[in-house]
Amino acid sequence: MGFDFDFDLLRELTETSGVPGYEDRVRDVVRRELAERTDEVRTDAMGNVVGTVHADGGDDTDGDGNYEVAVAAHMDEIGFMVKHVTDDGFLKLDALGGWDARVLRAQRVRVHADGGDVTGVIGSVPPHTLSDEEKGTEESVEDAVVDLGMDAEAVAEAVSVGDLVTMEQSTVELGDCVTGKALDDRVCVFAMLEAASRIEDPDVTVHFCATVQEEVGLRGATALGVDVDPDLAVALDVTVASDVPGVKEDKHVTELGEGTAIKLKDSSVITTPKVHRRLRDVAEAEGIDHQLEVLPSGGTDTAGFQNTNGAKPVGAISVPTRYLHTVTETAHGDDIADTVDLLTAFLDSETGEHDYSL
Structure with a gap:
């Protein structure tokens, strides 16, 4: 089967842990890769990593250096923090990010403790012992209990409040697709790294x-x-x-295998019309399969740049993904490749002279 990109790197990125505020392990991988692909790499006090490719030329619009483009993809994955250890040696969790609690039952997890990683499972009560009322109860993260398979004394020695918990899952090929945990958003970190390796002597600083x-x-x-x-x-x-079956067509948002998605809006941002128009023009000129994305809910890093330090033009490119915020997030290999191609072509064609003002 195989893909037209470095599947081993994508697998490493997705399988490496890194919940919000504790992205250390995946940050080490990203720093390693950016060091090979950019002119300089720096990390800030929050842990953001920035790899810069300096401009070969280009227009200076504000008098403080070359025209500058930021490309952003987030490293963190949804996970948990241990908030309580029961007297019986079970762990109670606090969510880091938005979980669909329905998918948690009977999943294997990894607890990142000071003494090393510990494997656990999120327990599930056998249906034989549930009443009809209990079977119909809506589940929540509050209900999740992690079983480490140890007695209470051993658990107390191994784990403490504040330890991080991630899902234990491998990333594998699934037909023409890739499936695993943390494709949100490591598949886009991967696409960004691939584009960085292709950019040579850009007209703008990236x-x-x-x-x-x-x-x-x-x-x-x-x-x-x-x-x-x-x-x-x-x-x-x-x-x-x-x-997928059971979802009305107008609720699909995007479809796997139909190309990279050019975002028009989500609940956090309305992308700059001239930016998404140019993204479409580049895709059409380069023959890159693409689709338009209108996302009713959900925010992205795009909003973080739009008005934080004054009004800025912003655009966004998305990888269509099934089963978001589960351990079986699934993306099509062609859509991933199209995302890399579009980002690369867009950056290669950016001169700093396009007028994105309204």
């Missing part, structure tokens, strides 16, 4: 930004909007692809 704490409120991108202060920003994130 900052490739791997952001933190997106899943808890776009916090890293908002800080970077001030610190990087670009003339133009393009964010990458996954988007809904509900093209």
